[in-house]
Amino acid sequence: MEKETVRMEGFSDAIFAIAITLLVLDLHMPEKNALTSSTTLINYLTAQWPSYLAFCISFFSIFIMWVNHHKLFKQIYSRNTAITFANGLILFFASVVSYPTGLLAQYFNTPSVNVVVAIYTGLFILINLSYLLLWHIASKNKTLLRPDINEAAIKKITLNYVYSLPVYIVAFGLSFTYPVVALILCICLWIYWALSSGKLEKEAA
Amino acid sequence: MEKETVRMEGFSDAIFAIAITLLVLDLHMPEKNALTSSTTLINYLTAQWPSYLAFCISFFSIFIMWVNHHKLFKQIYSRNTAITFANGLILFFASVVSYPTGLLAQYFNTPSVNVVVAIYTGLFILINLSYLLLWHIASKNKTLLRPDINEAAIKKITLNYVYSLPVYIVAFGLSFTYPVVALILCICLWIYWALSSGKLEKEAA
Amino acid sequence: MEKETVRMEGFSDAIFAIAITLLVLDLHMPEKNALTSSTTLINYLTAQWPSYLAFCISFFSIFIMWVNHHKLFKQIYSRNTAITFANGLILFFASVVSYPTGLLAQYFNTPSVNVVVAIYTGLFILINLSYLLLWHIASKNKTLLRPDINEAAIKKITLNYVYSLPVYIVAFGLSFTYPVVALILCICLWIYWALSSGKLEKEAA
Amino acid sequence: MEKETVRMEGFSDAIFAIAITLLVLDLHMPEKNALTSSTTLINYLTAQWPSYLAFCISFFSIFIMWVNHHKLFKQIYSRNTAITFANGLILFFASVVSYPTGLLAQYFNTPSVNVVVAIYTGLFILINLSYLLLWHIASKNKTLLRPDINEAAIKKITLNYVYSLPVYIVAFGLSFTYPVVALILCICLWIYWALSSGKLEKEAA
Numbered sequence: 001m002e003k004e005t006v007r008m009e010g011f012s013d014a015i016f017a018i019a020i021t022l023l024v025l026d027l028h029m030p031e032k033n034a035l036t037s038s039t040t041l042i043n044y045l046t047a048q049w050p051s052y053l054a055f056c057i058s059f060f061s062i063f064i065m066w067v068n069h070h071k072l073f074k075q076i077y078s079r080n081t082a083i084t085f086a087n088g089l090i091l092f093f094a095s096v097v098s099y100p101t102g103l104l105a106q107y108f109n110t111p112s113v114n115v116v117v118a119i120y121t122g123l124f125i126l127i128n129l130s131y132l133l134l135w136h137i138a139s140k141n142k143t144l145l146r147p148d149i150n151e152a153a154i155k156k157i158t159l160n161y162v163y164s165l166p167v168y169i170v171a172f173g174l175s176f177t178y179p180v181v182a183l184i185l186c187i188c189l190w191i192y193w194a195l196s197s198g199k200l201e202k203e204a205a
Numbered sequence: 206m207e208k209e210t211v212r213m214e215g216f217s218d219a220i221f222a223i224a225i226t227l228l229v230l231d232l233h234m235p236e237k238n239a240l241t242s243s244t245t246l247i248n249y250l251t252a253q254w255p256s257y258l259a260f261c262i263s264f265f266s267i268f269i270m271w272v273n274h275h276k277l278f279k280q281i282y283s284r285n286t287a288i289t290f291a292n293g294l295i296l297f298f299a300s301v302v303s304y305p306t307g308l309l310a311q312y313f314n315t316p317s318v319n320v321v322v323a324i325y326t327g328l329f330i331l332i333n334l335s336y337l338l339l340w341h342i343a344s345k346n347k348t349l350l351r352p353d354i355n356e357a358a359i360k361k362i363t364l365n366y367v368y369s370l371p372v373y374i375v376a377f378g379l380s381f382t383y384p385v386v387a388l389i390l391c392i393c394l395w396i397y398w399a400l401s402s403g404k405l406e407k408e409a410a
Numbered sequence: 411m412e413k414e415t416v417r418m419e420g421f422s423d424a425i426f427a428i429a430i431t432l433l434v435l436d437l438h439m440p441e442k443n444a445l446t447s448s449t450t451l452i453n454y455l456t457a458q459w460p461s462y463l464a465f466c467i468s469f470f471s472i473f474i475m476w477v478n479h480h481k482l483f484k485q486i487y488s489r490n491t492a493i494t495f496a497n498g499l500i501l502f503f504a505s506v507v508s509y510p511t512g513l514l515a516q517y518f519n520t521p522s523v524n525v526v527v528a529i530y531t532g533l534f535i536l537i538n539l540s541y542l543l544l545w546h547i548a549s550k551n552k553t554l555l556r557p558d559i560n561e562a563a564i565k566k567i568t569l570n571y572v573y574s575l576p577v578y579i580v581a582f583g584l585s586f587t588y589p590v591v592a593l594i595l596c597i598c599l600w601i602y603w604a605l606s607s608g609k610l611e612k613e614a615a
Numbered sequence: 616m617e618k619e620t621v622r623m624e625g626f627s628d629a630i631f632a633i634a635i636t637l638l639v640l641d642l643h644m645p646e647k648n649a650l651t652s653s654t655t656l657i658n659y660l661t662a663q664w665p666s667y668l669a670f671c672i673s674f675f676s677i678f679i680m681w682v683n684h685h686k687l688f689k690q691i692y693s694r695n696t697a698i699t700f701a702n703g704l705i706l707f708f709a710s711v712v713s714y715p716t717g718l719l720a721q722y723f724n725t726p727s728v729n730v731v732v733a734i735y736t737g738l739f740i741l742i743n744l745s746y747l748l749l750w751h752i753a754s755k756n757k758t759l760l761r762p763d764i765n766e767a768a769i770k771k772i773t774l775n776y777v778y779s780l781p782v783y784i785v786a787f788g789l790s791f792t793y794p795v796v797a798l799i800l801c802i803c804l805w806i807y808w809a810l811s812s813g814k815l816e817k818e819a820a
Contacts (some may be wrong), residue, residue: 007275009622014222014424021637021710022226028719036257041727052309061712063703070622085399088268091650095226097265102234194700212419212441212480219427227431284817290604293473300431300469317451417624432636436785468746495809498678505674522656554801611783 004078008087012073014064015091019098023058026102027051050108057187058101064190065094065127072135072157078144086114086134093127121172121186128168132161164189209283213292216220217278220296221271224303228263231307245331255313262392263306269395270332271384275360277340283349291339298332322384326377337366345409369394415487418497422483425501426476429508433468436512437461459519467597468511473598475504475537482567483544488554496544503537527589531582531596538578542571574599619693623702627688630706631681634713638673643719644664665723672802673716679805680709680742687750687772693759701749708742732794736787736801743783749775779804 028051030044069090076083100120107116138144139154167189175182233256235249281288291382305328308321343349344359372394380387438461440454479500486493510530517526548554549564577599585592643666645659670704684705691698715735753759754769782804792796 007218010215010269010625011218011222013626014219014629015226015623017626018223018226018633019229019631020706022229022634024634024637024710024713025230025640027714031720041722041730056707060703063706066626067699080729081399084272088265091225091268092261092264098229099232099234106234107246115246120234192695201715212423215420216476217421219424220431223428224434227434230435257584286604289477293470296430297466297469298435298471304432304437304439312451320451342606374510411813417628421628421632422680424629426634427641428636429634435640448778490807494682498675502671502674502679505639508639509642511643516644519658523657593742 005083006071008079008084009073012069012087013066016069016094018063019094020059020066023055023062023098023101026098026105027055039200051105054101054105054108057104057183058097061124061186061190062097064193065090068131072131072138075146075149075153075157076138077142077146080141080144082137083144084136086130086137086193089130090127090134093123093130096123100193111150113179114176115194116180117170117175121168121175124186125165125168125172126153128161128165132158132165135161160193164193210278210281210288213284213289214275214278216301217274217292217296218271221267221274221299225264225267225271228260228267228303228306231303231310256310259306259313261309262309262388263302264393266297266329266395269398270295272410273398275334277343280342280351280354280358280362281349282351285349287342288339288349290400291335291342295332295334295339296330298385301328318384319381322380322387323377326373326380326387327389327401330370330373330377331408333366333370337363339369340366365398369398414488415483415493418489418494419480421493422479422497422501423476426472426479426504429504430472430476433465433472433508433511436508436515437465442606461515464511464515464518467514467593468507471534471596471600472504472507474603475500478603482541482548485556485559485563485567486548487552487556489552492547492556493544496540496547499540500537500544503533503540506533523589524586527585527592528582531578531585531592533594535575535578535582538575542558542568542575545571547570570603572593574603620688620691620698623694623699624688627684627706628681631677631684631709634789635674635677635681635708638670638677638713638716641713641720642670651809661762663691666720669716669720672719672798673712677709677712677802678779680705683746683808687746687753688770690761690764690772691753691759692761695709695756695759698749698759701752704745705742705749706773708738708745711738728794729791732790732797733787736783736790736797739801740780740783741789743776743780747773750776757762775808779808 027048030041100116100123103116104120107113135157139158146155167185170181171185174185232253235246305321305325309325312318312321340362344363350359372390376387376390378387379390437458440451475594510526513526514530517523545567549568557566577595581592581595584595626787642663645656715731715738718731719735722728754773760769782800786797786800788797789800
């Protein structure tokens with residue numbers, strides 16, 4: 001059976017790549033001629049640490065989205081309209097990430113921090129749901145999957161997304177009272193995913 | 206017969222991907238230090254709803270352009286100069302979409318709404334015509350098409366673009382008096398296309 | 411013999427696609443709240459015609475660069491360091507095009523028109539030279555080319571770039587006295603290339 | 616043995632291509648209507664030479680990163696989680712290059728030149744380390760490599776990155792006292808790499 005999803009994967013890769021690279025446009029430079037001495041430049045740059053932090057978090061969150069996308073499409077061999085549009089939803093959210101990242105960078109040090117962290121974690125609830133939707137569509141119709149996939153591997157992947165959903169919901173809830181804890185929770189989830197992704201792949205193979 | 210259009214499809218996919226991802230740059234952030242309290246940030250963001258609406262509409266319209274492009278090139282196997290430049294015209298309009306989208310976002314809540322909706326719907330008339338042109342060139346010369354394509358499938362695809370043209374023209378006409386209705390008409394057409402695309406594919410296969 | 415240049419072509423296609431799509435960022439929108447009535451919006455947009463003209467010219471000039479690149483790499487099967495860096499030079503100039511395009515858009519209606527047209531036509535002299543360099547490196551070493559290419563096809567491609575060079579040089583010279591004529595000369599060359607590209611391909615095949 | 620890294624290479628190529636093309640956004644144009652006569656436009660443009668210099672340096676440094684990436688992945692056939700994330704680190708730094716490039720362009724002519732050159736050369740130390748990490752992971756596990764690679768070729772590639780590290784460290788040290796010398800040292804290293812890359816490839820083949 002030939003893999004039918006090659007062009008869809010190429011298109012998705014391009015969108016992930018552009019979304020991840022556009023993040024750098026949110027790192028602002030001081031206004032021309034506003035600073036003159038070395039000291040003030042260093043001060044300016046170090047005061048921008050929330051921008052650098054937001055950039056790093058968003059870069060690796062989109063990178064992990066891509067890793068996950070790659071992993072799902074190693075199991076998906078055919079496509080239909082539902083797969084196409086569920087994938088479109090994932091790409092929509094991937095291309096949106098840079099906007100809440102910019103808000104996070106700009107308002108992390110202000111009283112609005114809980115609003116921007118809530119928007120940021122809320123987006124990842126939607127991203128998690130869109131991956132669940134894609135995998136739900138693919139896995140309920142065996143003819144779309146890699147012919148030699150087994151039930152255990154399908155269930156393993158499903159559980160991966162089902163388990164992460166409550167983590168994001170807790171992070172969203174925490175963002176109104178402990179926004180920094182909410183962000184750390186998301187980062188921990190991503191590190192767990194990065195470390196466990198090799199294991200999953202081995203079992204699914 | 207080998208497919209000759211691989212590099213053309215890759216190039217087109219990249220342009221669709223970039224055009225769709227650049228849309229996010231039209232979502233503006235409040236000026237630095239302009240807002241201090243959480244309430245004013247929320248107020249600022251909710252007041253930006255025309256930007257978010259325009260972003261969603263344009264994202265999915267370019268996504269559907271890509272789905273259509275994908276579908277046409279599943280039938281087109283060879284290329285000539287005319288195909289190359291008709292495809293270039295489609296890519297030209299795809300890369301332009303972000304500009305009327307920005308105008309729509311900025312002027313939706315102003316007395317200029319009919320001008321920006323007319324520009325927006327007018328662009329989709331041109332896009333529809335460029336798809337018709339590409340398919341006209343491809344289908345009048347059978348040697349360019351997939352060898353086992355049948356007449357019914359060719360006609361089906363042609364009708365798809367011929368039927369949508371008057372819808373866009375009506376939307377363009379309405380935009381001067383009922384701009385919101387004109388936009389809704391376009392969105393309905395895209396939803397119809399999304400839902401019917403699976404059916405078309407099955408029949409063309 | 412296997413084609414070795416696949417990844418280089420993919421990388422080049424991506425750069426052409428991004429360079430061509432970033433051009434739209436040079437189409438500026440009026441300042442927020444600066445215009446209120448429909449008439450002033452239409453006036454603002456029509457006054458921007460040099461931007462739209464520069465956008466169209468640059469879009470199709472990069473598109474033709476891509477068509478030419480595609481055509482050369484249909485003949486080039488192997489690569490070496492010299493090919494890699496001559497190709498890098500072409501990509502460098504392709505990614506630069508948006509800058510003189512922006513200057514052209516902004517200064518076309520001012521006394522500086524001859525400076526910006528000279529920069530614009532000057533860039534295309536450099537682009538022409540970089541294509542000549544790539545083809546010179548490829549064609550002097552037959553082991554890099556498609557095994558079944560014939561001498562006549564090689565010479566045909568060479569002449570294509572040798573003949574266009576004086577046209578660009580004349581356009582560059584004219585830009586100091588008749589800048590509009592210089593631009594029209596470039597556009598005529600591109601139209602000639604577009605129309606003749608099919609013929610070349612047939613003869614080279 | 617089939618190459619497993621195709622989608623990872625495509626994704627990496629897209630990020631390199633976008634990172635290299637976004638550099639042009641750092642070339643700023645004069646404010647609209649700020650200049651009127653031809654002389655002042657030429658004066659404005661020539662005063663921007665640090666921007667053009669920084670653009671050229673960064674374009675070719677990312678291009679050489681891509682050439683190196685290409686070369687490594689010609690030897691890497693399989694992937695695991697460690698390879699995926701070491702590659703992610705390289706892409707992270709590639710997408711970051713435009714930010715220190717912008718700083719370099721804006722502060723090259725100011726007393727802050729040593730700060731911006733130190734940031735710039737410091738980034739290339741990190742880039743060198745991330746390539747070393749990727750190659751260390753790949754080369755310590757022979758099952759990830761091209762089956763017919765020999766020890767000498769592996770060692771050759773390792774030495775290439777081990778030797779360049781002290782050059783970058785010296786450049787970083789020099790940037791605090793002789794920033795221009797530090798930049799020239801980096802450029803010399805890149806020219807050496809460009810010239811020697813053909814030789815390496817021949818020996819590794």
